[in-house]
Amino acid sequence: MELYNDELDRCDCNTIHEEVVEKVRSDMPDDDLLIDMADTFKLFCDSTRVKILYALMKAEMCVCDISVLLNMTKSSVSHQLRILKSANLVKNRKVGRVVYYSLADEHVSTIFNQCMIHVEEKY
Amino acid sequence: MELYNDELDRCDCNTIHEEVVEKVRSDMPDDDLLIDMADTFKLFCDSTRVKILYALMKAEMCVCDISVLLNMTKSSVSHQLRILKSANLVKNRKVGRVVYYSLADEHVSTIFNQCMIHVEEKY
DNA sequence: AATATAGTTGAACAATAATTCAACTGTCCA
DNA sequence: TGGACAGTTGAATTATTGTTCAACTATATT
Numbered sequence: 514m515e516l517y518n519d520e521l522d523r524c525d526c527n528t529i530h531e532e533v534v535e536k537v538r539s540d541m542p543d544d545d546l547l548i549d550m551a552d553t554f555k556l557f558c559d560s561t562r563v564k565i566l567y568a569l570m571k572a573e574m575c576v577c578d579i580s581v582l583l584n585m586t587k588s589s590v591s592h593q594l595r596i597l598k599s600a601n602l603v604k605n606r607k608v609g610r611v612v613y614y615s616l617a618d619e620h621v622s623t624i625f626n627q628c629m630i631h632v633e634e635k636y
Numbered sequence: 637m638e639l640y641n642d643e644l645d646r647c648d649c650n651t652i653h654e655e656v657v658e659k660v661r662s663d664m665p666d667d668d669l670l671i672d673m674a675d676t677f678k679l680f681c682d683s684t685r686v687k688i689l690y691a692l693m694k695a696e697m698c699v700c701d702i703s704v705l706l707n708m709t710k711s712s713v714s715h716q717l718r719i720l721k722s723a724n725l726v727k728n729r730k731v732g733r734v735v736y737y738s739l740a741d742e743h744v745s746t747i748f749n750q751c752m753i754h755v756e757e758k759y
Numbered sequence: 760a761a762t763a764t765a766g767t768t769g770a771a772c773a774a775t776a777a778t779t780c781a782a783c784t785g786t787c788c789a
Numbered sequence: 790t791g792g793a794c795a796g797t798t799g800a801a802t803t804a805t806t807g808t809t810c811a812a813c814t815a816t817a818t819t
Contacts (some may be wrong), residue, residue: 526703526704526796527700527794529700530697530701534701534705537697538705541687541690546755547686547690548686550686550751551680551686554680554751557677557681558675560673561808563673567664571664574653575766577649578652578653578660580649581650586808587649587765587766588808590766591767592768593807610816620754623750629673649766650764678776684778699795699796708778709779711779711780714798733796734786734796
């Protein structure tokens with residue numbers, strides 16, 4: 514069985530509790546789902562992105578505004594905004610040469626509030 | 637003012653909407669809090685850690701069990717478990733030379749369920 | 760038309776984080 | 790006591806990710 518051989522290649526120990534491992538294995542969701550979950554958390558794991566999202570919770574802002582607020586280059590902010598936009602967390606509208614960014618929906622607020630509770634419990 | 641000079645050093649543009657920036661600036665939490673938030677999300681942004689935590693939601697497991705389940709070396713799993721333990725997400729107990737890991741509390745379940753909703757909405 | 764500004768982009772670079780590797784501790788068992 | 794095994798650790802390596810830099814587009818202003 515191919516899978517079993519792969520395991521022997523990479524895992525350097527024996528199964529101690531085979532029933533437990535098999536039960537858990539059958540209960541685990543697909544890898545894809547777990548990777549999607551990690552990717553979702555990945556969006557919020559960088560403090561620059563957290564700051565940008567937090568700022569946009571307060572007001573619609575253009576790239577320059579965000580750059581000044583966070584004391585970063587436009588380029589750096591723009592790169593992060595692209596990531597957030599491709600994840601559908603923010604949207605934008607263009608007025609002349611100014612691009613205004615805002616939150617796409619209330620998802621971010623929900624998630625941040627949840628996280629805030631968790632963080633504050635530590636203190 | 638020192639801060640202002642720093643800004644000029646790093647930010648490559650003018651403030652377009654000064655009132656907006658200043659309002660948002662006064663509404664922003666301390667940097668420390670925002671960094672803590674990012675660090676919290678960082679715990680869940682790696683698929684290996686997500687898989688370990690998900691497995692531990694299902695059953696208490698020793699390091700070997702987890703290694704076999706995820707097809708990884710004990711060393712690699714051990715390193716990740718250390719991160720999760722120092723964040724108080726998992727706890728362990730030692731029986732002879734076997735170390736059993738389990739979730740420290742129901743925090744992980746709460747957070748994962750929340751994330752699952754978000755991820756599943758995309759489809 | 761020429762210039763300045765807002766923003767974007769891709770490649771290079773720097774920083775961070777995960778995995779591997781080898782050596783180690785501690786416990787079990789013969 | 791000596792070997793085998795579970796697990797840990799720190800350093801080296803590799804992979805990933807964020808920032809910088811330079812060139813670019815597009816719009817506005819003179």
